[in-house]
Amino acid sequence: MKASASSPSTASPVSPAHVKAVRGFNRFYTQRIGVLDPYLGSEFSLTEVRVLYELAHRDQPTATELARDLTLDAGYLSRILRRFESRGWLARSPSPADARTSLLRLTAAGHKVFAPLQQKSRDEAAALLAALPETRRTELIAAMGTVQRLLDGAASAPGSRTIVLRDPQPGDMGWVIEQHGALYAREWGYTADFEALVADIAAQFIRKFDPAWEKAWIAEIDGERVGSVFVVRKSATVAKLRLLILTPQARGLGLGGRLTDECIAFARAKGYRKLVLWTQSELLAARAIYKSRGFVRTASERNNAFGKRLTSETWELDLR
Structure with missing residues (x-):
């Protein structure tokens, strides 16, 4: 779990036992979903797949928007985008609002690379849930929603959308x-x-x-x-x-x-x-x-x- 950069400095002291519990959960879950390995058995890191996901599901974002929303270092993101572009997976076009800014989009080749990763991610999530009876699945999804709601301050902010x-x-x-x-x-x-x-x-x-x-x-x-x-x-x-x-x-x-x-x-x-x-x-x-x-x-x-x-x-x- 990643702490919010906007967390107030005046928050009450955190119990060492609570810190230990969060770290223990992080180790358990990252190992369970294979984050420490090449993502989904592919050549990509988790960060690269996340960038691919955002490019596939957004309408021509800019690099600045991606870096901000994914909290990525601009230089690191730039290297990822250059790699995608060199492989023919990414295309850039000047923004009508500012010719100095490029709009990004996945090419047909990029979508072809991303599609099997997306399907494999779905399959692995389904396999994770399949091991649980229906009532336990509902309980797990509700717990995930609670974690996200409590940690993501934006989730309760006006204008946020699910x-x-x-x-x-x-x-x-x-x-x-x-x-x-x-x-x-x-x-x-x-x-x-x-x-x-x-x-x-x-x-x-x-x-x-x-x-x-x-x-x-x-x-x-x-x-x-x-x-x-x-x-x-x-x-x-x-x-x-x-x-x-x-x-x-x-x-x-x-x-x-x-x-x-x-x-x-x-x-x-x-x-x-x-x-x-x-x-x-x-x-x-x-x-x-x-x-x-x-x-x-x-x-x-x-x-x-x-x-x-x-x-x-x-x-x-x-x-x-």
Whole structure:
């Protein structure tokens, strides 16, 4: 556990026994999760993987932002970023606000390197929990939440947010349909035909859901639903990404990329060779996410749909 740099100097004296208990827990937990070894059996250190994670889930951060939020020495972070750039995993572009500042993003090659690390981390966390009965898992997660809440002063500060990606629950599909209908009508002028299409997709997902090959995520911020995405089996080798949406208040937090990354990692872990999706050319934010993850546009077609003249596009990602 790392002490907060902003801890007040006027705090009451700490018991040596309490210090010993914290240090003992640190030794136990770091050994249990393998922090002292190359992370997840890879060539990366824990710090390098954390930097990869932040690059994969943020919308073009700066090096200054990463150093600040990860409490890393600027020189050390700079060396990590240079290494990533030399491997072709990192790209830089001038900030529109200040040309002297670079915006950072993972390339398609960088996402390809990070995806298996993310999946292995999930697998190891699942294996850690699998050894416990359900009641003990709930107890453990609650205890972790208590530790984080007590030590992280920012967690209780105004404006802080708790972001969760979870499995759908009863009522969520109705929310997904309603959000698509309302948001696309308000922002893009789509008719109720689009809401009907989403309702059909959601109904088919519920009726034919195959948990071995398909998955959906609902994104929440502070317990409020703000987004969704689905992976649907199209064939033995092809999966389809569907119903990616974020409410306006959830934009700018990297959630769209994070939901897309979950789909890619799931499809790759299941052995699919290709992940495909269908979108419209005017949905620039979504298209930017897909392109940054290595999706390639393979087809486009002009058509009249949802009360508009649209250019529909098919995008594909080779997972091999």
